[in-house]
Amino acid sequence: MTVPSLTERTPLGTETPPILEVKGLWKVFGPKADRVVGTALGRTELKEQTGCVAAVRDVSFSVRRGEVFVVMGLSGSGKSTLVRCLTRLIEPTAGEILLDGDDVRKADEKRLRELRRHRMAMVFQHFGLLPHRCVLDNVVFGLEIRGVPKQDRYVRAREVVGLVGLTGFESSYPDQLSGGMQQRVGLARALAADPEVLLFDEPFSALDPLIRREMQNEVIRLHHEVGKTMIFITHDLSEALKLGDRILIMRDGELVQVGTPDEVVGAPADDYVRDFVSDVPRSHVLTLRWIMREALPDEPLDGPELGPDVVIRDAVHTVMSADRPVRVTQDGALLGVVTSAEILEVIAGGQS
């Protein structure tokens, strides 16, 4: 299976309209939760004074159509609560959630159900499969609930089962499948509904590393094939960097930084994020834009040309084998130059 390199993906322009907008979202667990909204108290003080826990604090972000948006944080940072608030599996305490302009929080029970049935589907960490149903009947479940006629739903289910690579396992039961295969069933179940947004709640955390990598590639492949908007929760930084068009980093329920992978690694918002990304091989994430410099007056400007969004790792060969500075250009305009000195500093230095 060929995995498309992430560097090749088409950058999503800021002009693409957002499909999902979240504004000032709060989720507080505890007595009289709505009074706590807006508090500035820290976690321990809040617990002591009100008995409440603010799992999500004033989080705002927007997700563009077709984007893979990753929410990353350690356990207890509120990321799983956040994603459940989006379809109100957990009822948010305050804030606005706009799906294509519709306010999810204002939806009544019926509309909310319609929204869950048609527009957003979720893949769970522990799969949540029905053990008494075979693979095909599990995939069909969402369509069955929606009232799709039997014939049609099985046609659709077979299609999706093929898409996630489960052909031949249609009549197996979940108990008979490995963890990776079970998660493919979970994925197929979510895809079967043909939703606008796919939500992933740490879908691969329960899998072993090799299977996890395989499933990550599978998600990338599916994203290319079906082009769905995906919101992906993870605690694994490398997974976030690998999959995410943009990454939202959470800590103690608060948003710490939102940005592209290279922004997060190249310009961490604070020490917490800096510490977090310190082990990341920077040359694998940062692009030439991050290390290019102004050309010196006496430098020859006839070296090879590269774009500013080329990842350093992919530029190493060109830069090292050129006997003069490599020019970084965009639309014919010279942005700066890169020499072996900059490359070596990134690879050897690590610290910025």
Next chain:
Amino acid sequence: MAPVVGAVTGVATRLRVRGLLILAVLAIWGLGWALLNGRDTLALGGAELTPLHSSLSEGMDAVDDSRNSNPFFLYFINYIRLFLDEAVTFVQALISQPSFGRPVPVLGWLGVTGLATAIALLYGNRKAALLTAAGLVSFGLLGLWQESMDTLALTLTAVVLSLAVGIPLGVWAGMSDRFHRLVTPVLDFMQTMPTFVYLAPLTLFFLIGPASATVATMIYAVPPAIRITAHGIRQVSPDTLEAGASLGATTAQSLRHVRLPMAKQTIIVGVNQTIMAALSMATIAALIDAPGLGKTVLKALQTLDVGTAFNAGLAIVIMAVVLDRVTSAASRRVEAERRAGRLLTPGRRRLQVAGVLGVTAVLGYLSYTYVWAAEFPAQANIGPVVRRAADAASVWVQDSLVGFTGAVKNLLTNGLLNPFESLLTGSPWWLVFAVAVAVALLVGNARAALATAAGLAVLVLLGLWQDSMVTLASTLVATILVMMLGVVVGVWMGRSDRADTVLRPVLDAGQTMPAFVYLVPILGLFGPTRFTAIIAAVVFAAPVAIKLVAEGIRRVSPTTVEAATSVGASTWQLISKVQLPMARSGMTLAASQGLIYVLSMVVVGGLVGAGALGYDVVAGFSQHQLRGKGLAAGLAIVVLGIVLDRVMRAATERADAAAHGGQPHK
């Protein structure tokens, strides 16, 4: 470190002080008994009545008289009674009693055997079907076909009604926390109340006969149905439920497609428990004239006819085994299908169903049409042989083992039972009262002491103080024996896998037997005395106590055991210093459960000469002028049960708290 050591020695001192205090209380009691023996004992002869008993009798008579005038009866109770009577009579007409102008029931023995075997085959497996066929034929061979079918009819009616009530309530309790909290104490109470006790009040409302028997059976059989269904619904994985919700499932869809299918196997376990409970109670309901095997056993017990009791007891055991095996096989089948899909393709399954039903229909038709297939052939009756053999065995045992059984009996009677009984019954009531409250305070807490005081006061008011004390003595002695057995066998079972494999099926089988059956072989061994009741109670209660102790021992962390072994502890040290102390809460639980079991059996022992409260209840059934006293005795049993249960619970809490840092109160 220092404060920790201080706390530990503090706990140790407190415990020692408490032990000394208990000893002191007991010493005062002994002294008081020696000085005041025979004074204020509140004795009451067997036929003597207190004014309270007479007015209870009058009250019951008044209820009887108002049966056809009081709107509560006219528009409510009488309809229920009518419905239940009709339901049981209908099932009886199908399988056990001459009906619809025919001299035989609709389905004869061949038809019933065929149908039951078909059900076992379609829902269970081939082995269960074979067992079912053999079991049903054996009822005929024992000469008890009709009695067995009466018992089966009553049991099945009660089971169907219990499930119709229990499963919906269980689903509700599974979905709603509030309802679960509400219903749990009610179920606790229904299950701790000795079965024997609510028979008399029920006959007051539903008269003697099938209706009362059905209600009594349902009271006993509904709690497991509700409890286990709720448990099954509750244990459905939250992940799966959330996945359903995220796909937009409504509550009804989630119940139908997620909760119920995933709880199916547990619910079938609930059905199994319900059936076993119903069978057990349906036999005891013979006391209020329920038809069937129970009545045969009861009559035989009352005339001390060991052979007949054994014969009918055997039939009950066979029925219990068949019902248990078929439902267990059904539950295993569901589990197997859940794991591996249907065992047969739909086409083959349909073919199998059609074939089995076809054969059943033919058998049914035969038994409807021909006498030989309707009435079990009389020449195949080996019942008399079984009876004579059991009688002979009983006589031989009583004659030749008399040395041994007599020694055991005398040792326990003179060594344990008599001193205990005379201490409880010979002391002035106020002394026993004070000692009991003090002990409840010392081993439990203030609440337990309060419950004890209130309960004992009720016993005094009921005018049954001395009878209660006799029953209490038997109960306590039996409980001590149960705990001795429980600890010895339980530790063995908890430590040895081999012992576990051998003993567990025996204990499981023991627990599925209806309580009544235990009296029979022990009656054969020891003859009719209160001692028989005690031994029957021990045999009845031991399985549950042994299992709980074994579980407690097994739950001790293997790491701790390994650590103790690595510092060189001997086996004995390992048991006494590590495993038993760590299994303490399991042991107190075993004691409290054992106590409840013992109490219900000691009371049933009233049938075979155990006297006291059990006898009062039984006499209340048979003699009209004693019914008020019987009712009071039933109440006294409930009160004793509640007091013992409260004290044991409080003691358990204290033991738990002591095990977790030595703070009995928060």
